[in-house]
Amino acid sequence: MSDSIAITSGKGGVGKTTIAVNLSIALKKIASSIFLLDTDLGMANSHVLLGVNPDLTIAEVISGEKKIEDVVMPSKSGVNLISGGTAESNLLNVDNTKRYSILNEIDNHLEKQKDVKLVVDIAAGAEDNALVFAMACDRIVIVIVGEPTSFIDSYALMKAIYSKSSFKNYCIVVNQVEDDNQGKELFKKFQEITTKFLDISLHYVGSIKSSSKIKKSIINRTPILSKEPKSEISQSFLGIAKNIYKTPVNEWGGLTFLSKVKKRA
Ligand SMILES: Nc1ncnc2c1ncn2[C@@H]1O[C@H](COP(=O)(O)OP(=O)(O)OP(=O)(O)O)[C@@H](O)[C@H]1O
Numbered sequence: 001m002s003d004s005i006a007i008t009s010g011k012g013g014v015g016k017t018t019i020a021v022n023l024s025i026a027l028k029k030i031a032s033s034i035f036l037l038d039t040d041l042g043m044a045n046s047h048v049l050l051g052v053n054p055d056l057t058i059a060e061v062i063s064g065e066k067k068i069e070d071v072v073m074p075s076k077s078g079v080n081l082i083s084g085g086t087a088e089s090n091l092l093n094v095d096n097t098k099r100y101s102i103l104n105e106i107d108n109h110l111e112k113q114k115d116v117k118l119v120v121d122i123a124a125g126a127e128d129n130a131l132v133f134a135m136a137c138d139r140i141v142i143v144i145v146g147e148p149t150s151f152i153d154s155y156a157l158m159k160a161i162y163s164k165s166s167f168k169n170y171c172i173v174v175n176q177v178e179d180d181n182q183g184k185e186l187f188k189k190f191q192e193i194t195t196k197f198l199d200i201s202l203h204y205v206g207s208i209k210s211s212s213k214i215k216k217s218i219i220n221r222t223p224i225l226s227k228e229p230k231s232e233i234s235q236s237f238l239g240i241a242k243n244i245y246k247t248p249v250n251e252w253g254g255l256t257f258l259s260k261v262k263k264r265a
């Protein structure tokens with residue numbers, strides 16, 4: 001069973017944070033301890049959506065003032081948030097050695113938890129810094145929307161990940177659709193284009209409708225899955241969580257989250 005999921009996208013602003021937060025809440029149905037690592041320092045951060053005010057972030061771990069366990073922020077939704085730092089000091093702008101040592105620290109903390117799952121909100125694009133985190137996860141979710149720029153940038157992202165790690169499996173979520181049929185059609189088009197040039201497998205794990213409720217959930221700082229768990233949108237997130245677990249995991253020799261837990265299982 002997989003233990004870590006990276007939420008990525010080629011283009012920014014397509015819904016990664018929204019999906020990372022709601023997916024984390026959905027995963028509470030299958031695991032008792034969920035951690036969300038926010039490495040994406042975009043506009044609407046995970047902490048905003050989760051209604052958490054993180055006084056302490058990875059910045060304090062980077063500076064050596066705090067340990068990982070001190071900066072884990074519980075939220076009302078039950079998801080434990082690890083905030084990725086500040087604009088000045090964050091996981092993306094430290095050197096490689098430091099980044100790996102912090103990743104190890106996070107990993108050691110997670111390994112102490114029982115029945116744990118990790119979701120990582122990754123910054124958009126194919127920057128090396130962001131890819132380190134994506135490749136440390138055993139499943140990669142790519143969020144796309146029905147725009148040519150999203151397709152092109154997501155293709156470039158998968159190509160970059162593939163060339164570094166040979167990861168073959170990519171879960172695709174199509175966001176901001178009118179209905180699931182549109183999601184499936186967009187996925188087919190995307191799959192046709194990308195698999196022509198790359199020897200990879202794309203797995204359709206679901207779509208999310210465009211909805212004003214999602215915008216409102218940010219303003220209210222309450223994720224839709226916490227507020228209206230029975231709504232259609234919430235059911236989509238639950239379906240996506242289930243489908244992700246039906247897809248094969250990626251394996252490689254590099255640094256991975258929760259590898260020791262996997263070995264024990
Ligand atoms: N299905 C949806 N329906 C309506 N609005 C949505 C939907 N998904 C995301 N949004 C809105 O789109 C905006 C961007 O979403 P979000 O912050 O989750 O994207 P992101 O990919 O994390 O962005 P960034 O690359 O800046 O980190 C937010 O205002 C969010 O409310």
Ligand SMILES: [Mg+2]
Pocket residue numbers: 016017018040042043044045
């Ligand atoms: Mg984001």
